[in-house]
Amino acid sequence: MYSNLKLPQGFKCAGIAVGIKSAGVKDMALILSETSASAAGVFTTNQVCAAPVKVCREHLKHGTARAIVMNSGIANACTGAAGMVAARSMALESANVIGCEPQEIFVCSTGRIGPELPLDKISKGVELLFNVATGEQVQETAEAMMTTDTRPKVTTAEVQIEGKSIQIVGFAKGAGMIEPNMATMLSFITTDAAVDPQALQTALKKAVDLSFNRISVDGDQSTNDTVLALANGASGNAVLTSASADWDVFSLALNNVCHELAMMIVHDGEGADKFVTVNVTGARSDEEANLAARAVANSLLNKTAWAGSYPNWGRVMDSVGYSQAKVDEDQVSIHYDEVQAVAHGMRSNVPQEELIKVVSQTDFAINIDLHLGEGKATVYTCNCTEEYVRINVT
Amino acid sequence: MYSNLKLPQGFKCAGIAVGIKSAGVKDMALILSETSASAAGVFTTNQVCAAPVKVCREHLKHGTARAIVMNSGIANACTGAAGMVAARSMALESANVIGCEPQEIFVCSTGRIGPELPLDKISKGVELLFNVATGEQVQETAEAMMTTDTRPKVTTAEVQIEGKSIQIVGFAKGAGMIEPNMATMLSFITTDAAVDPQALQTALKKAVDLSFNRISVDGDQSTNDTVLALANGASGNAVLTSASADWDVFSLALNNVCHELAMMIVHDGEGADKFVTVNVTGARSDEEANLAARAVANSLLNKTAWAGSYPNWGRVMDSVGYSQAKVDEDQVSIHYDEVQAVAHGMRSNVPQEELIKVVSQTDFAINIDLHLGEGKATVYTCNCTEEYVRINVT
Numbered sequence: 001m002y003s004n005l006k007l008p009q010g011f012k013c014a015g016i017a018v019g020i021k022s023a024g025v026k027d028m029a030l031i032l033s034e035t036s037a038s039a040a041g042v043f044t045t046n047q048v049c050a051a052p053v054k055v056c057r058e059h060l061k062h063g064t065a066r067a068i069v070m071n072s073g074i075a076n077a078c079t080g081a082a083g084m085v086a087a088r089s090m091a092l093e094s095a096n097v098i099g100c101e102p103q104e105i106f107v108c109s110t111g112r113i114g115p116e117l118p119l120d121k122i123s124k125g126v127e128l129l130f131n132v133a134t135g136e137q138v139q140e141t142a143e144a145m146m147t148t149d150t151r152p153k154v155t156t157a158e159v160q161i162e163g164k165s166i167q168i169v170g171f172a173k174g175a176g177m178i179e180p181n182m183a184t185m186l187s188f189i190t191t192d193a194a195v196d197p198q199a200l201q202t203a204l205k206k207a208v209d210l211s212f213n214r215i216s217v218d219g220d221q222s223t224n225d226t227v228l229a230l231a232n233g234a235s236g237n238a239v240l241t242s243a244s245a246d247w248d249v250f251s252l253a254l255n256n257v258c259h260e261l262a263m264m265i266v267h268d269g270e271g272a273d274k275f276v277t278v279n280v281t282g283a284r285s286d287e288e289a290n291l292a293a294r295a296v297a298n299s300l301l302n303k304t305a306w307a308g309s310y311p312n313w314g315r316v317m318d319s320v321g322y323s324q325a326k327v328d329e330d331q332v333s334i335h336y337d338e339v340q341a342v343a344h345g346m347r348s349n350v351p352q353e354e355l356i357k358v359v360s361q362t363d364f365a366i367n368i369d370l371h372l373g374e375g376k377a378t379v380y381t382c383n384c385t386e387e388y389v390r391i392n393v394t
Numbered sequence: 395m396y397s398n399l400k401l402p403q404g405f406k407c408a409g410i411a412v413g414i415k416s417a418g419v420k421d422m423a424l425i426l427s428e429t430s431a432s433a434a435g436v437f438t439t440n441q442v443c444a445a446p447v448k449v450c451r452e453h454l455k456h457g458t459a460r461a462i463v464m465n466s467g468i469a470n471a472c473t474g475a476a477g478m479v480a481a482r483s484m485a486l487e488s489a490n491v492i493g494c495e496p497q498e499i500f501v502c503s504t505g506r507i508g509p510e511l512p513l514d515k516i517s518k519g520v521e522l523l524f525n526v527a528t529g530e531q532v533q534e535t536a537e538a539m540m541t542t543d544t545r546p547k548v549t550t551a552e553v554q555i556e557g558k559s560i561q562i563v564g565f566a567k568g569a570g571m572i573e574p575n576m577a578t579m580l581s582f583i584t585t586d587a588a589v590d591p592q593a594l595q596t597a598l599k600k601a602v603d604l605s606f607n608r609i610s611v612d613g614d615q616s617t618n619d620t621v622l623a624l625a626n627g628a629s630g631n632a633v634l635t636s637a638s639a640d641w642d643v644f645s646l647a648l649n650n651v652c653h654e655l656a657m658m659i660v661h662d663g664e665g666a667d668k669f670v671t672v673n674v675t676g677a678r679s680d681e682e683a684n685l686a687a688r689a690v691a692n693s694l695l696n697k698t699a700w701a702g703s704y705p706n707w708g709r710v711m712d713s714v715g716y717s718q719a720k721v722d723e724d725q726v727s728i729h730y731d732e733v734q735a736v737a738h739g740m741r742s743n744v745p746q747e748e749l750i751k752v753v754s755q756t757d758f759a760i761n762i763d764l765h766l767g768e769g770k771a772t773v774y775t776c777n778c779t780e781e782y783v784r785i786n787v788t
Binding site: 327 | 439440441442443469471472473474476477506507508509616617694695698699701702704706707708709711712714715716720721722723724726736738739740741778779780782783784786787788
């Protein structure tokens with residue numbers, strides 16, 4: 001799927017099976033920059049957060065990175081002091097193998113909360129990963145990141161800066177426990193652009209707000225969410241800052257990469273087979289529009305109705321009504337794609353069949369206008385099927 | 395089931411089929427007081443609310459009631475001006491038949507959002523209900539209130555006040571779109587006690603906070619939630635106020651009736667087969683304890699794990715962590731009933747089998763201690779099964 005893709009210049013990666021997940025399933029990955037790269041990171045806002053997230057936050061203070069080392073299968077969350085020792089040891093061993101300071105290693109874990117990391121396996125894995133990494137193992141790396149994901153998630157962008165071609169390659173994983181701020185997901189973005197660390201952090205935060213923080217699968221925020229961006233400057237451009245002429249070109253490309261990865265996560269939502277875009281306009285503020293869109297996107301009754309291809313706009317009205325956004329019932333209009341379901345808070349004259357046609361598609365939008373102001377927001381979500389329940393009974 | 399029950403003195407009721415739901419299924423009910431009764435009511439906080447809720451709010455200003463007239467099958471919500479005309483007309487026609495002022499009639503609807511009430515059927519129904527009502531049709535009345543409920547819900551209490559026996563009989567419906575403040579549910583409580591209307595309102599509000607506002611099925615707040623209490627004084631006691639010697643006896647009985655009805659709603663949660671009590675203690679305040687308990691109760695991942703009889707305490711930690719309650723991960727302990735799953739934010743030494751035993755029961759508690767203060771709260775909820783999705787695809 002991604003076997004023809006290469007990482008940006010000066011990056012190598014690898015994905016291997018070390019026996020954390022069932023035998024032979026890839027569960028450990030490395031993304032390595034040959035030189036010290038500018039680093040940026042955005043993390044879960046959950047007060048209960050995994051040991052590797054805590055370690056990443058510490059290391060990010062230094063602003064540079066040589067490598068991301070990650071495992072899937074075990075989240076190393078709720079593991080106390082032993083978990084911190086494991087995460088630090090994962091970073092230290094990697095630093096020894098790579099030949100850098102531990103704070104230049106970012107460690108990530110995703111999987112079940114509670115169990116401890118098998119440090120012997122991790123330790124062997126680090127060495128093997130370093131030995132086999134090349135610039136061309138994008139597919140293997142993306143596979144090693146997966147948990148309940150049904151497919152690996154990678155996207156790329158190329159932009160011209162100072163006449164130089166800059167590559168961006170982004171990875172993501174995530175399918176359940178997805179609710180922004182942050183959405184269980186990991187994403188790693190590599191670029192050969194030279195970028196000032198602070199500027200990169202600002203750009204990444206903004207890109208995440210417009211992408212990963214706009215999606216929802218099940219309304220559960222995870223303990224491990226992490227987005228990391230590494231910019232190693234191998235392309236030879238002058239270091240980009242927010243004052244650079246080409247700054248917008250770069251940050252737009254970063255936004256696009258994050259957006260595409262976020263959409264891949266929703267498309268791969270656990271048990272989901274429909275992608276739903278919830279657009280709210282006419283709110284008193286963008287913030288209130290966001291609250292209304294999230295209430296609609298997270299309503300279990302909306303998600304199940306979408307699973308049934310049933311245009312139950314009454315449930316959409318209901319969820320807008322209990323959102324914390326100001327709503328004047330008589331002002332609300334709702335369209336399913338371009339087909340009007342609700343006018344002035346009541347059923348439109350459009351025949352039900354037309355609405356059923358829209359909601360029977362695998363990809364459609366719910367467009368809600370509150371008619372109270374200029375605020376607008378979009379949230380991307382998916383339906384909730386019996387399969388979601390089956391996946392999550394353990 | 396409730397065929398031997400009688401209403402309190404001076405009350406009559408009836409439940410009949412008028413053709414709003416499928417043929418022969420009861421869909422309209424009347425609860426009638428022979429004399430003017432003190433009335434109290436608590437309603438949905440959803441900004442999108444049904445026409446009958448708006449009419450009830452108006453009528454409640456007068457503080458007295460002769461009757462509650464309700465239909466199931468259609469919610470009369472999102473029906474605009476026509477819906478208000480229908481709700482007022484339902485009250486007016488009932489007042490004409492009964493011989494009272496329209497503001498002494500409380501109208502309630504529950505069912506699908508969007509369609510308009512068939513006024514001809516309602517009109518014939520009102521007359522028929524009045525003609526057939528007796529003190530003994532508790533079962534029929536409770537059945538006529540049902541939508542996705544699998545069983546009617548009635549409870550009773552008897553207390554001695556001034557040496558007189560006071561009866562309380564409460565009805566409820568609700569199984570889905572259940573999330574407090576208020577939780578799609580209706581509840582009607584009748585008593586032959588004489589109670590001052592303001593005191594009754596205060597007592598009802600408090601009882602609702604301790605009962606219906608403590609339950610959650612799916613986190614969706616409805617447009618029609620209504621709890622009404624009618625006290626007609628037929629038992630002949632001196633009018634109770636909050637200063638009366640027997641006030642606590644009465645208000646405790648009211649609390650108990652509301653609590654039992656609320657528990658019946660959770661036990662009948664759509665598709666659910668497990669009843670879960672979420673207790674949070676040690677929060678900085680009762681309010682924060684409530685936020686944490688609700689986050690746990692409403693997490694789809696917790697609900698599906700309970701469906702799988704899987705003691706996934708990591709998801710409980712996760713949801714406590716993203717709640718708006720202050721949490722110090724290392725302080726948290728979690729017990730499944732009396733079996734400790736988490737100590738100091740980490741897995742306890744208790745074998746997994748012991749936890750599986752608890753979560754395999756049809757009724758168990760998740761006891762979470764945040765160890766930060768004296769705040770505590772309890773929320774009652776249920777699991778989420780594939781059957782919930784099947785029920786709600788339309």
